[in-house]
Amino acid sequence: MLVLTRKAGESIVIGSEIRVxxxxxxxxxxxxGIEAPSEISIHRGEVYERIREENERAAEGDQRELKxxxxxxxxxxx
Amino acid sequence: xxxxxxxxxxxxxxxxVTIERENVLxxxxxLPGFEHLRDYGLVExxxxxxxxxxxxxxxxxxxxxxxxxxxxxxEYNPDIGQEDLQGLGITQTEHxxxxxxxTLSTDPRQVTANLRGPICINTExxxxxxxxxVDERYHIKHSIMEASSREA
Numbered sequence: 001m002l003v004l005t006r007k008a009g010e011s012i013v014i015g016s017e018i019r020v021x022x023x024x025x026x027x028x029x030x031x032x033g034i035e036a037p038s039e040i041s042i043h044r045g046e047v048y049e050r051i052r053e054e055n056e057r058a059a060e061g062d063q064r065e066l067k068x069x070x071x072x073x074x075x076x077x078x
Numbered sequence: 079x080x081x082x083x084x085x086x087x088x089x090x091x092x093x094x095v096t097i098e099r100e101n102v103l104x105x106x107x108x109l110p111g112f113e114h115l116r117d118y119g120l121v122e123x124x125x126x127x128x129x130x131x132x133x134x135x136x137x138x139x140x141x142x143x144x145x146x147x148x149x150x151x152x153e154y155n156p157d158i159g160q161e162d163l164q165g166l167g168i169t170q171t172e173h174x175x176x177x178x179x180x181t182l183s184t185d186p187r188q189v190t191a192n193l194r195g196p197i198c199i200n201t202e203x204x205x206x207x208x209x210x211x212v213d214e215r216y217h218i219k220h221s222i223m224e225a226s227s228r229e230a
C-alpha cells in the first residue's frame with residue numbers, strides 16, 4: 001500500500017482523471033473531496049463489499065422461490 | 079402502445095417478461111458486483127405483488143426481485159446523503175422512489191431484503207443508483223416473513 005502524508009487543502013491525483021482532496025480534519029474524522037469521471041462509482045468502503053456479495057446472492061433467485069414466498073405471504077395476510 | 083415501445087426478454091429462471099420502454103431504468107454506475115450492466119426494466123405482475131422485478135436488458139439471464147420497503151417496514155426512513163440524491167438529480171422528494179433488493183431462498187423464512195443498500199430512482203429521469211447507507215439502523219438482511227407477520 002502506498003502511504004502518503006497530506007495536510008488539509010492538499011490533494012492526491014490518481015491517473016489523469018481522479019483527484020482526492022483533504023478538505024477538513026475534525027477530531028477523528030476526515031472530510032474528503034473526490035473529483036472523478038461520473039461513470040466511476042465511489043462508495044464508502046466497509047459496507048460496499050457486503051452489498052456486492054448480497055447482490056450476487058440476490059441474482060441467484062428464481063421464479064419458484066418467488067411464488068413460494070408470495071403464497072406464504074398471502075396466507076399470513078389472510 | 080405500439081409493439082416498438084415494448085421489449086420482450088427470456089430469462090431462464092423466470093417466465094418471459096415484457097418491459098415497456100417507459101419502465102426502463104438506467105443505472106449510470108451499474109450495481110455493485112454488476113457495474114457493467116446499466117439498463118434494467120421494472121416489471122410488475124399481479125401474481126407477484128408486492129414484489130417487482132428488475133430485469134437486466136443487457137443480460138437477459140440476470141434479474142433481481144425488489145420490493146417497496148415501506149409496505150413491509152412502514153417506519154423505514156433511511157438517511158440518504160444529500161450529495162447522493164443530488165448525484166441522481168433529485169431535488170424534490172416526490173421524484174424519489176425507493177426499492178430494496180430481495181434475496182430469495184427455497185425456504186420463505188430465509189428470504190431477506192437489503193435495507194442497507196436501497197435502490198433510489200429519480201422517477202422523472204428514470205436514473206437510478208443503489209445507495210450504500212452509513213445509517214446503521216439498517217442491515218443487509220431483514221427477514222420478510224418477520225416483517226409481514228408483524229404487519230398482519
